[in-house]
Amino acid sequence: MSDFDSLAQIVINGDFGGAKSLTQKMIDNGVDPLDIINQGLMTGMNVVGVRFKAGDMYVPEVMMSARAMSTGIELVKPLIADKDMPTAGKVVIGTVKGDLHDIGKKLVVMMMESAGFEIIDIGVDIDPATFVKAVKEHNPQVIGMSALLTTTMLSMKDTIDALKKEGLRDSVKIIIGGAPITQGFADQIGADGYAPDAAAATELCRRLIA
Amino acid sequence: MGVGSSHGNGLFFRTLSEKQAEEIHLASCQILEETGMVIYHEEAIELLKQAGALVENGNRVYFPTYLVKKALQSAPSRVTLYNRNGEAALHLEGSNVYFGTGSDTMNYLDPFSQQRRSWLQDDVANAIKLCDSLPNIDFVMSMGLLSDVDPHMINREQYAIMLQNTIKPQVVIAEDGDTLQDIIEMAAGAVGSKERLRQKPLFMVYTEPTSPLQHPKESIDKLLIAAENGVPTNFACGGVAGASVPTTIAGALVQANAEALSGLVIHQLKAPGAPFVYGYGNSPLDMRTMQAVYGTPEAVLFQGGAVDLAHYYGLPSWGYAGCCNAKVCDEQAIVESTMFTVMGALQGCNIMHDVFYMEFGLTGSLELLVISNEVIDRTRRLLKGINTDKEALGVEAIRRVGPGGNFLGDEHTAKHFRKNWRPELSDFNSYENWSETGSKTMVERARERIKLILETHQPELVSEEVKETIETVLRKAREKFGAV
Numbered sequence: 001m002s003d004f005d006s007l008a009q010i011v012i013n014g015d016f017g018g019a020k021s022l023t024q025k026m027i028d029n030g031v032d033p034l035d036i037i038n039q040g041l042m043t044g045m046n047v048v049g050v051r052f053k054a055g056d057m058y059v060p061e062v063m064m065s066a067r068a069m070s071t072g073i074e075l076v077k078p079l080i081a082d083k084d085m086p087t088a089g090k091v092v093i094g095t096v097k098g099d100l101h102d103i104g105k106k107l108v109v110m111m112m113e114s115a116g117f118e119i120i121d122i123g124v125d126i127d128p129a130t131f132v133k134a135v136k137e138h139n140p141q142v143i144g145m146s147a148l149l150t151t152t153m154l155s156m157k158d159t160i161d162a163l164k165k166e167g168l169r170d171s172v173k174i175i176i177g178g179a180p181i182t183q184g185f186a187d188q189i190g191a192d193g194y195a196p197d198a199a200a201a202t203e204l205c206r207r208l209i210a
Numbered sequence: 211m212g213v214g215s216s217h218g219n220g221l222f223f224r225t226l227s228e229k230q231a232e233e234i235h236l237a238s239c240q241i242l243e244e245t246g247m248v249i250y251h252e253e254a255i256e257l258l259k260q261a262g263a264l265v266e267n268g269n270r271v272y273f274p275t276y277l278v279k280k281a282l283q284s285a286p287s288r289v290t291l292y293n294r295n296g297e298a299a300l301h302l303e304g305s306n307v308y309f310g311t312g313s314d315t316m317n318y319l320d321p322f323s324q325q326r327r328s329w330l331q332d333d334v335a336n337a338i339k340l341c342d343s344l345p346n347i348d349f350v351m352s353m354g355l356l357s358d359v360d361p362h363m364i365n366r367e368q369y370a371i372m373l374q375n376t377i378k379p380q381v382v383i384a385e386d387g388d389t390l391q392d393i394i395e396m397a398a399g400a401v402g403s404k405e406r407l408r409q410k411p412l413f414m415v416y417t418e419p420t421s422p423l424q425h426p427k428e429s430i431d432k433l434l435i436a437a438e439n440g441v442p443t444n445f446a447c448g449g450v451a452g453a454s455v456p457t458t459i460a461g462a463l464v465q466a467n468a469e470a471l472s473g474l475v476i477h478q479l480k481a482p483g484a485p486f487v488y489g490y491g492n493s494p495l496d497m498r499t500m501q502a503v504y505g506t507p508e509a510v511l512f513q514g515g516a517v518d519l520a521h522y523y524g525l526p527s528w529g530y531a532g533c534c535n536a537k538v539c540d541e542q543a544i545v546e547s548t549m550f551t552v553m554g555a556l557q558g559c560n561i562m563h564d565v566f567y568m569e570f571g572l573t574g575s576l577e578l579l580v581i582s583n584e585v586i587d588r589t590r591r592l593l594k595g596i597n598t599d600k601e602a603l604g605v606e607a608i609r610r611v612g613p614g615g616n617f618l619g620d621e622h623t624a625k626h627f628r629k630n631w632r633p634e635l636s637d638f639n640s641y642e643n644w645s646e647t648g649s650k651t652m653v654e655r656a657r658e659r660i661k662l663i664l665e666t667h668q669p670e671l672v673s674e675e676v677k678e679t680i681e682t683v684l685r686k687a688r689e690k691f692g693a694v
Contacts, residue, residue, distance in 0.1 A: 058497035060452070100426070103453055107500055150316075150361060179572065180316055198500045 003031070004039040007072065011044025012051075014064025016071045023072040033076040037086060041072045042116065049115065052199075059111070059198075066114030088116035089209040092134045093144035094126035097155045101148035104178060107198040108144065115202045128155065128162035135168050141209050144201070145191075147178040157189040173208040177201060213518040215305040215558025219595030223556040225514030231522040234460065234515070238467040242273035247423045247472050251430035257479040271472075278471050281478040287524040289442045289485040291349065291379040292410040294400055294672075299379050300348055302442075302487060302526035305558030307593070309531055309551070309586050310349035311341060312564035313368075313383045313416070315574035318354055319538065321657050326537075326573060329354030334371050336664055340576060342376035343667040346586035349379045351416075351563055353574055360693030363684070369393045370680050373400055375669050380413040381563060387431035390415060392683050394439060399679030400672060408440035414487060414561075418447040419469045421454035425476075433473060437481035444487040444528045445473025450502040451494035451512075459508050463515045466490035474525075487561065488520045489528025493570065501570055504533045505550040513550075517557040529554055532565030532582040539577040539653050543568060547578060548585050555589045580656040584635045591631040602626075635659065 001009075003026050010018040019041075026036050048065040051057040057065075077085070091112060095102050102124050109119050122134050135143060147153040156176050163169045173192040176185075186194035193208055195201035213231050214224030226234070246264075249255055249271050259265050264272040288303035300308045318329045318337075334354045341347045352368035359367045365385050372380050373396055384390035397412050398404040417432045419425050429445075436443035447469060449455035455462040470490050477486055492512040493502035503509075513529045520527035531554040534546035547565070554562045564571065565586075566579035596602075607622035617623045635655055637644055644650075650658075672680075687693075 055498065059500065060457075060497055100420075103450065107453070150355060 003029075004035070004043065007036070007040030008044035008047065011041055011065050011068045011072070012047050014061055014068050016064070016068040019068040019071045020075065023075045027075060027079070033079040034084060034086075036076050037073060037080075041069045042086065045069050045114070045116065062114050063110060066110070069114075086116070087118045089142065089205060090118045090120070090138065090140040091142045091144055091205060092120045092122060092131070092138055092140040093146070094122040094131065094134070095124040095146045095148075096152050096159070097125060097127040099147050099149050099152040100124045101178075102146070104148065104198070105144075105146040108146070108177065108201045111198040111202050112205065115206075117202070117205060128159040131159045132162050132166050132168065135163065135172055136166075140172060142173045142175060142205050145174070145176045147176075147181065150180045153178065153180050153185065156191070160190055173205075175201065175204055175208070213521050215517070215521070215556065217305055217556075217558070217593040217595055219597055221593065221595035223558065224518060225511060225557065226518040226522075228522070230515075231518055234463050234467060234519060235522065237464040238471060239275045239278055241423075241464060241468040242278065242472060243275055244272070245423065246270050246272035247419075247425060247469070249425040249430065249476075250427045251425060253434065254425070254430045254476045257476060261475075261479055273472060273475060277475050277479075281471070281475040282523050282525075284478045284482040285474060285486045285525060286483060287526070289414075289487055289526045290411075291414060291442065292401075292412055293379055294373070294377040294412060294670075296401060296406070296410050298410075300561065302560040306560055307555045307558060307590075308348040308561050309565050309582075310347060310378075310381065310561070310563050311337075311351045311353050311579065312533065312567045312571060312574070313351035313353065313381070314355045314364075315353065315567065315572060316355055317569070317573040319568060319573050319575040319577070321576045321660050324538075328357035329574075330358045331356055331367065331371065334368060335375050337574070337576060337579075338372055338375040339667060339669055340579065340660060340663055342378060342669040343663045344580065344583040346583045346590065347378070347565065347579070349381060349561070349563075350376055351381045352383060353566070360688070360691055362691045363687060363693050365389045366392050366396075366684060366687050369396055370684055373397065373680065374672055374677070377670050379411075381416055381561070382413050383416050384432055386428045387435055390432050390435050392687055394435075394441065395683045396680050399683070400676050404439070411440065411442050411485070414442040414444070417443055417445050417473070419445060419473060421447045421449050421469060422465060423469065425472070430476065433477055434480050437477045437484040440481075440484055442485035442487055443477070444489050445470055445477065446487075446489040446491060446528050448491040448493055448502075451492055451508070452497065453495045453502075455492065457494070459512050459515065462492050462512055463519070466492065466512075466516065467519055486525065487528045488516075488523060488525035489559075489561075490516050491530055501535070503535050503570060504530070504564075504567065505535070505546040510550055510553045513554060513559060514557045517559045520560075521558070526560045527558070529557070529559035529562050530564045531555070531559070531562035532578070532585070533567035533571065534578070535568075535570055537569050537573070539568070539575045539581070539656075543575070543578055544581065544585075544652075547582060551582060551585050552589050552592070555586075555593055576660050577653050577656040580659050581635065581652060584633065587634075588631060 145156050175193040176191045183194045193204045195204045291300040293299040317326045337353045341350045398407045417429045451462045455465045517527045531551040532547045534543045536543035565582045568575045
């Protein structure tokens with residue numbers, strides 16, 4: 001088995017200790033850092049994605065694999081120019097104004113990160129102006145808004161309106177989610193997408209960015 | 211107090227041994243003392259500090275074990291809820307079991323159109339009216355989140371509807387302290403005065419920490435208002451095992467117990483002896499779908515553990531029954547909800563809510579409510595156990611009938627058969643008779659029952675004076691929020 005295959009297997013096994021030592025060994029041996037990511041770490045994570053979809057792996061196992069992958073990436077990152085870092089896409093995510101719930105949002109963040117997305121989590125109780133500021137600052141492909149309360153979900157439309165006003169609406173895809181949210185509501189306020197759960201949110205982002 | 215539940219004629223059930231209960235208790239005390247809680251409430255922090263708790267970084271509070279012990283000593287071992295007419299209705303103590311609905315489902319599964327849609331005020335009024343007529347539904351919660359009132363008025367309008375459509379006691383959800391004050395105002399109006407309400411509480415208020423280990427300001431506001439006014443309360447989060455509490459049943463119990471006890475400590479510091487109902491929920495995270503699901507075997511066992519801890523502490527217990535993850539009232543709905551109901555009853559959980567919940571609590575089904583009414587009826591018979599007095603042993607009757615005889619013609623049968631359980635909704639007909647009456651499934655018969663009850667049942671009305679009090683409270687609140 002090559003070091004690349006071993007590293008991929010280590011990621012599949014969710015062995016973050018192993019990922020650290022093997023990645024370091026490969027760096028020390030002069031392996032191209034981008035190859036370590038693309039042929040080792042990502043290859044393993046892609047297998048995890050397939051197995052998760054097929055029902056052979058569950059979310060906590062995917063989390064361990066993602067953690068193993070990140071452990072390796074942290075080591076090679078300083079050796080790669082920012083512009084060369086592979087990513088599935090950049091997403092800004094937050095819970096809307098007046099709402100402090102974030103367990104669902106955190107799940108979405110974890111799932112997306114494990115799928116290779118770069119996530120900027122701007123927190124809870126986020127008003128439209130802060131979303132706009134984050135879009136200007138981070139220039140993401142997607143922004144995600146979360147709400148658990150029927151009283152706060154209305155502020156999602158305010159954020160979309162604020163983005164329109166700033167001329168930023170067409171530069172990002174907007175996705176929304178949370179217990180009271182429906183596809184009908186997403187259509188009504190002019191969001192680009194809605195996902196009923198964290199795994200579906202990841203798929204949705206892939207589709208919207210592709 | 212010992213663990214376990216004693217029902218009729220020696221029927222006994224327990225989930226934890228005494229030793230296990232103690233292990234969990236000690237582990238929870240360790241969490242309280244060493245890990246502590248973050249509390250977003252100045253008055254509560256001050257109360258705890260005065261009592262000897264250690265406070266770091268302004269709001270991280272570490273609870274010494276002696277504070278837990280002290281709170282357990284002052285909390286009453288029994289709580290009584292009264293109906294609107296001031297009659298004792300629910301004796302939350304020992305192994306008594308009571309059942310009621312849940313609150314605030316997003317969707318109403320309309321039994322007539324079979325559409326899943328938003329709740330309107332009339333729907334909630336009908337649902338509460340139905341509860342009023344069902345003999346095994348002992349208390350009500352708000353059932354549906356109103357879509358046709360101002361968002362800030364929802365809890366107040368729900369309470370007004372509950373108060374006017376049933377005399378049964380209620381468990382209420384309040385958005386914040388102000389909402390709770392308005393609800394107290396309406397309830398006091400209905401029973402005569404605030405003093406009367408304190409003496410004979412008509413409702414219990416639901417408050418909860420935010421797991422893991424956080425106490426939001428609004429929750430503590432309500433906890434303290436409840437303590438001050440002698441309104442019974444719990445401090446019971448709906449934990450999500452694998453996300454907000456540990457995935458192991460024991461770990462979930464340790465954390466849940468620590469959070470419930472921390473609420474009890476604050477509550478008893480504010481008003482020693484104020485009524486508190488111990489409990490906690492657990493809807494484990496399904497690791498494939500990422501849904502917090504009801505009534506898995508682990509969740510049912512968790513409740514058994516929590517109820518045994520309540521018995522161990524000598525506190526009344528709060529829990530769940532009759533709820534499920536199904537999307538319509540199908541076989542899964544009945545499997546999950548019935549298992550929870552039967553087990554919860556055996557566990558001796560004093561006050562069980564969420565009967566009628568579908569789809570992880572997002573949807574409510576009146577069909578499930580009516581069918582559960584019969585499941586509870588069966589269960590209540592189970593809890594009476596086996597009578598073994600001389601007459602029940604029937605030695606004389608067996609001698610009389612003798613070999614080859616028939617008990618149908620014997621006086622012993624005529625005298626006692628009515629004590630056995632009989633169905634109202636379950637079908638005991640022959641196939642021919644069943645098909646002659648339309649080959650109806652249980653859920654179809656449940657729908658017919660709902661229709662009949664809504665057409666014929668008239669709940670006891672409140673007086674014009676009470677109506678006016680309720681309307682005044684609502685009007686003032688509507689004006690405050692600019693809602694018309």
